[in-house]
Amino acid sequence: MNPEVITLPESVRRILDQAQESIPQGLLPISVFNDPDLHKVEMERIFGHNWVFIGHESEIPHRGDYVLRYIGEDAFIFIRDEKGQIRVMWDSCRHRGSQICRAESGNASHFRCPYHGWTYKNTGELVGMPAYKEAYGGWDRSQIRLHEPAQVDSLYGLVFACLDPLTPPLDEFLGGAKWYMDFYHGLGEMEVVGEPHRWSVDANWKLGCENFAGDEHHTLFLHRSMWEVGAIQVPRDRMSDGYHVQIGNGHTIDMGMGPDPDESGIEYMDYPKEITEKFKTGHLSKDQLALARQSVIHVGIVAPNFAQLHLPLTSDAENIPPIPVKTLRVFQPKGPNEMEVWSWCVVWKGVSEEFKELSHRVLMSTFSPSGIFEQDDVVPWLSITKAAGSGFARLKQPLLNYQMGMEGVGVSKPVPDWAGPGTAYSPRFEEGNQRSFWSKWLRDMLVEPSKVSTP
Amino acid sequence: MITRDLRDDLTSALFHEAELLDDGKVKEWFEGLLTKEIDYRIPVRITRERLSGRGFSEHAWLMKENWHSLRQRVMRLDSEYAWAEDPASRIRHFVTNIRLEEGEGSDRVTVKSNVLLFWSRLDSTDFKLVSGERHDEWVREDDTWKLDARTVYLDHTTLVTPNLAIFI
Ligand code: FES
Numbered sequence: 135m136n137p138e139v140i141t142l143p144e145s146v147r148r149i150l151d152q153a154q155e156s157i158p159q160g161l162l163p164i165s166v167f168n169d170p171d172l173h174k175v176e177m178e179r180i181f182g183h184n185w186v187f188i189g190h191e192s193e194i195p196h197r198g199d200y201v202l203r204y205i206g207e208d209a210f211i212f213i214r215d216e217k218g219q220i221r222v223m224w225d226s227c228r229h230r231g232s233q234i235c236r237a238e239s240g241n242a243s244h245f246r247c248p249y250h251g252w253t254y255k256n257t258g259e260l261v262g263m264p265a266y267k268e269a270y271g272g273w274d275r276s277q278i279r280l281h282e283p284a285q286v287d288s289l290y291g292l293v294f295a296c297l298d299p300l301t302p303p304l305d306e307f308l309g310g311a312k313w314y315m316d317f318y319h320g321l322g323e324m325e326v327v328g329e330p331h332r333w334s335v336d337a338n339w340k341l342g343c344e345n346f347a348g349d350e351h352h353t354l355f356l357h358r359s360m361w362e363v364g365a366i367q368v369p370r371d372r373m374s375d376g377y378h379v380q381i382g383n384g385h386t387i388d389m390g391m392g393p394d395p396d397e398s399g400i401e402y403m404d405y406p407k408e409i410t411e412k413f414k415t416g417h418l419s420k421d422q423l424a425l426a427r428q429s430v431i432h433v434g435i436v437a438p439n440f441a442q443l444h445l446p447l448t449s450d451a452e453n454i455p456p457i458p459v460k461t462l463r464v465f466q467p468k469g470p471n472e473m474e475v476w477s478w479c480v481v482w483k484g485v486s487e488e489f490k491e492l493s494h495r496v497l498m499s500t501f502s503p504s505g506i507f508e509q510d511d512v513v514p515w516l517s518i519t520k521a522a523g524s525g526f527a528r529l530k531q532p533l534l535n536y537q538m539g540m541e542g543v544g545v546s547k548p549v550p551d552w553a554g555p556g557t558a559y560s561p562r563f564e565e566g567n568q569r570s571f572w573s574k575w576l577r578d579m580l581v582e583p584s585k586v587s588t589p
Numbered sequence: 590m591i592t593r594d595l596r597d598d599l600t601s602a603l604f605h606e607a608e609l610l611d612d613g614k615v616k617e618w619f620e621g622l623l624t625k626e627i628d629y630r631i632p633v634r635i636t637r638e639r640l641s642g643r644g645f646s647e648h649a650w651l652m653k654e655n656w657h658s659l660r661q662r663v664m665r666l667d668s669e670y671a672w673a674e675d676p677a678s679r680i681r682h683f684v685t686n687i688r689l690e691e692g693e694g695s696d697r698v699t700v701k702s703n704v705l706l707f708w709s710r711l712d713s714t715d716f717k718l719v720s721g722e723r724h725d726e727w728v729r730e731d732d733t734w735k736l737d738a739r740t741v742y743l744d745h746t747t748l749v750t751p752n753l754a755i756f757i
Pocket residue numbers: 227228229230231232247248249250251252
């Protein structure tokens with residue numbers, strides 16, 4: 135047996151043993167959604183090992199601009215330094231650990247620790263402390279700088295960081311996911327609109343992730359009221375049209391497809407012509423271009439906890455036809471039974487102010503804490519977390535069902551000769567995307583991350 | 590001029606509004622108490638250094654509604670599938686510190702108030718408290734005071750409730 139696994143607390147070992155047996159059968163121990171010991175292991179093995187989304191470059195356009203972001207439960211300063219370089223730095227003083235950045239966003243050339251006044255440049259270097267001569271007598275402080283994650287990298291303006299130096303680089307970690315991002319994020323430069331929404335939900339973070347992995351089955355039922363008021367107008371009986379793709383490494387994409395773009399009005403995910411004619415498509419293959427032109431809905435995750443969603447919606451069905459909205463998501467853990475949801479609205483740079491404002495507004499009306507779509511999502515998530523932490527769950531170890539799309543369960547089949555990376559299934563009624571998220575989670579949970587430290 | 594009568598009228602209007610919302614009469618609230626020009630917003634708040642102000646965003650909102658988008662929200666609460674509010678949340682608006690400022694003309698007045706909102710769901714003993722200040726514009730239409738604009742300045746940065754399917 136792996137010696138690392140022996141060090142795990144009893145309850146964690148029990149859940150992981152059960153999961154190893156059940157996940158290949160499409161079953162999941164409910165306890166994964168609310169166990170304090172399991173949560174501690176996740177902080178090390180999931181968030182100490184994987185690439186985690188930090189933010190979008192457009193959030194910090196000027197030198198010195200910063201925002202506070204989280205890897206797992208740890209605060210990091212996401213900043214553009216005085217030389218224009220994007221950095222991620224642990225928000226803890228090198229002297230005795232105090233938090234040095236106490237605002238959520240701002241612009242700073244220096245950060246001064248409130249405890250004893252150690253002062254850092256926005257590049258992370260320690261450059262001063264009060265009474266330096268008297269207290270430290272010329273001690274060489276030049277080697278001291280704020281801790282940084284072992285790796286920081288970006289793709290199409292999306293910045294990720296990874297604490298583990300032995301995790302493969304970002305492009306390898308994303309793997310085939312890049313192929314799918316090429317024909318969305320790669321069509322042009324994107325920018326974040328306004329500050330992100332942040333709200334606290336008494337539910338486990340993985341419930342958000344597995345939902346955004348691609349779950350049309352819940353859209354039909356939980357979100358039924360959206361068709362009643364006309365907020366969504368993609369026909370309800372066409373919701374299963376399209377593809378679920380299990381890209382590998384736990385990453386997924388889920389695309390809802392419209393009719394052939396050459397026969398109808400839809401083109402490029404329903405964006406208006408003034409936007410699509412600026413798209414850069416030279417880098418796309420024929421297959422990528424075809425998918426880009428014909429897809430109407432994009433949902434998916436980059437494991438462990440980054441998600442995206444694009445679909446056409448309206449906040450006023452009587453007067454305004456649906457327009458595309460796009461959100462980036464982080465489901466940030468805060469203990470075993472609480473998460474903070476982060477949601478960014480993004481648009482392509484150079485879209486008209488009208489489009490930007492309307493898309494931002496429609497996103498807020500549908501996918502946000504007050505959004506009429508998202509109001510309902512938290513209802514099951516809260517109760518699942520409660521059930522998962524119950525005495526019944528600990529005693530009986532019940533298994534949840536994720537079998538849709540497995541042999542003998544449902545109608546979805548692998549798409550033969552799929553042009554992109556990963557395995558695609560159609561129609562979209564299947565839970566392979568969830569199973570791939572859970573398989574990756576389980577693989578991570580069985581391995582201790584490297585503890586190699588930064589200088 | 591802010592007379593005692595005017596103050597009484599607006600205080601009654603605010604308390605009447607709170608009663609409708611607390612009793613789940615959202616449709617009556619929407620149809621009877623709002624003008625067609627209603628501008629209802631809740632800016633996102635972020636923690637900023639003191640010198641940078643109080644942290645209310647000028648670019649992001651938890652709600653930024655006009656009459657039409659409010660109508661879609663209210664209509665959707667009527668659905669059999671409005672899971673967020675069925676069973677309905679138990680809410681209570683505590684409205685205090687009412688301050689009036691003269692508006693343009695005798696039929697328009699600016700009203701500031703503090704609001705504390707109690708929120709609980711299902712059979713749980715847990716509850717959340719949402720606190721904030723409201724800046725309203727009320728106008729007199731056919732002898733009835735109606736809400737023409739409201740901005741809710743929350744005392745929270747990260748929102749404490751898992752959703753916001755109610756009105757503050
Ligand atoms: S802890 Fe930061 S200066 Fe002492």
